[in-house]
Amino acid sequence: MLKLKALTAFALMPLLMIPGCVYADALPGAVCVTDFVAADTGADVADALQAVIDANPNRTICFPDGEYLVSHPLRTPADPAKSVDLQLANFAVVKATDDFTGGAVIALGGKDPYNTTARAGSNYSLTGGVIDGNDIADGVSIDSGRETKVQNTAIKHTVVGLHIKYGANSGSSDADISDINIIGNSAENSVGVLLEGYDNTLTNIRIGYVRTGVVVRSGGNCLTNIHPLYQIDWDLYEGSCGFVEEASNNLYSYCYSDQFQTGFKIMGTGRSVYDNCFCYWWSGEGGSCTGFKAEGDSFNATVTNLRVDFRDDTDNTMYDGPAKGSGTFRRLLVNEDRLNANRAYRVFTEDSPVFRFRSLLRRISAFFSYLKALFSRTVE
DSSP: OHHHHHHHHHHHSOSSOOTTOHHHHTSTTOEEGGGTSOSSSSSBOHHHHHHHHHTOTTOEEEEOSEEEEESSOEEEEOSTTTOOEEEEOTTEEEEEOTTOOSSEEEEEEEESOOOOSSSTTOOOEEESSEEEOTTTSEEEEEOSOSSOEEEEEEEEEESEEEEEOSBTBTBBOOOEEEEEEEEEOOOTTOEEEEEOSBSOEEEEEEEESOSEEEEEOSSSOEEEEEEEEOOSOGGGOTTOEEEEEOSSSOEEESOEEESOSEEEEESSOOOOEEESOEEEOOOOSSOEEEEEEEOSSSOOOEEESOEEEOOTTSEEEEEESOSOSSOEEESOEEOGGGOOSOOGGGGGBTTSHHHHHHHHHHHHHHHHHHHHHHHHHHHO
16 A cells, blocks of 8 residues: 555656755755655555656655665666666665565666766766665675766675676676675675676775675776675684685775685686785684685785784684795785794795796896897898
8 A cells, every 4th residue: 555655646746846855955856755655664665666766867866864675676777868866865774675585675777778988877876875685685786887886875784785797898887886884694605795897996895794705706896995804603704705806907905804714815816916905813713814815726916015913822824825826925014923834925925036036037038028129120
């Protein structure tokens, strides 16, 4: 009955001039959902909210404070002619019901897929509020489109907090994510951020109550000041990881793995850059700690200014992986008396004989390339 009343009211009221919504008054032309859908009713309002989204292309849609229960994802259009900007007040909560159908509570670009940055409306977004997965749903997904922005949002009680899917532009999703707090559901499969689309920028993200902080399956991503913290059952500690790299060519800057069994893990032979990153362990309950782990047949990452602080009462390994590849650790800061016998990471430090030999080979190669180019110009 509530859905019918909300949809009837929606159909009868003008869409461009929405009276009575204080939150929307500051945004002329904005649409306020509480003019059509009541908050805090305890009833499912997913269909009514989706109707508001679908009927207001190229509008800012405001959610005043209150709780909005949804039984299926709210899907915004990626098509620039239909896209919307969702703006939630600080205490507006969009929450999955107990019978939620699956996926993310908010699916940005989840309908009418499109691939452009040239047309007005391509930069759709989600700002503010709380997205609550009720421990069974994902939080926010970016399914299609380009230039998607998510900012100043709290994502709570989710299986996957933020999921950027394979993008519309040959995999590129071009999303900008900033100032996000993510709380997982403390389950074994809980993940803070899952990146499958390419060329995204993520800045200032705090992650808690997950077993895996960040999983990156794509390239061209820039991650700055991302801080996952292990806070769940110690029975799940084995295999927990702050950052998992399954791709290549990403930049991690000022990223901080806090208390996970493994700080940073590379699954293949990727050539990503880790600059000014940090691993820290404040509890000895886990028993085993690894700063950097490589599971491929070679190590090719560039790690600069990494700081690793172990506890004295745990079994500690700075680097666990193959002792071959083109990767290096430069200006590594570790309290060495806390390390165990596994010191394979020394092979990759800039003061090691192996590193110096490789540097010499690169200089010799560059010299011969110069001679070859000079000879070619002389002959011409």
